[in-house]
Amino acid sequence: xxxxxxxxxxxxxxxxxxxxxxxxxxxxxxxxxxxxxxxxxxxxxxxxxxxxxxxxxxxxxxxxxxxxxxxxxxxxxxxxxxxxxxxxxx
Numbered sequence: 001x002x003x004x005x006x007x008x009x010x011x012x013x014x015x016x017x018x019x020x021x022x023x024x025x026x027x028x029x030x031x032x033x034x035x036x037x038x039x040x041x042x043x044x045x046x047x048x049x050x051x052x053x054x055x056x057x058x059x060x061x062x063x064x065x066x067x068x069x070x071x072x073x074x075x076x077x078x079x080x081x082x083x084x085x086x087x088x089x090x
Contacts, residue, residue, distance in 0.1 A: 012048075013048070015046045015047065015048075016044065016045070016046045016047055016048025016049075016053075017042030017043055017044060017045055017046070017048060017058075018042075018043070018045050018046070019042050019043050019045075020040070020041075020042035021040070021041045021042060022038060022039075022040055023038065023039045023040075023041070024036050024037075024038060025037045025038060025039050032067060032068045032069060033065070033066065033067050033068075034065070034066045034068075035063065035064070035065050035066075036063065036064045036065075036066075037061070037062075037063055038061065038062040038063060038064060038078075038080070039059060039060075039061060039062070040058075040059065040060050040061075040062055040080055040085075041057070041058065041059045042057070042058060043055065043056070043057050043058075044056050044057075044058060044089050048085075048089065049082065049085065049086055049089065051086070051089050051090065054089055056088060056089060058085055058088045058089060059088075060080055060081045060082075060084045060085045060088070061080070061081050061084070062078065062079055062080035062081065063078070063079055064076060064077065064078040064079075065077045065078075
């Protein structure tokens with residue numbers, strides 16, 4: 001919840017995968033709401049999901065839902081297939 005928590009999460013992901021990428025595959029917007037289908041990719045170069053680095057490339061799917069007000073983001077809900085990621089890194 002909140003910017004600080006998001007920044008902590010972002011830093012953990014980047015510590016586990018310095019080349020982590022978040023690609024928008026599809027985007028749907030309706031007024032002040034948007035939904036995106038996402039593809040996450042990277043190389044497992046540090047601890048990620050509690051797993052030590054394997055140097056394996058990974059790719060997994062995700063989605064995000066956003067709301068805005070006056071051109072500012074007011075909420076974001078993001079998910080990813082962490083079970084699929086865990087299988088690739090194990």
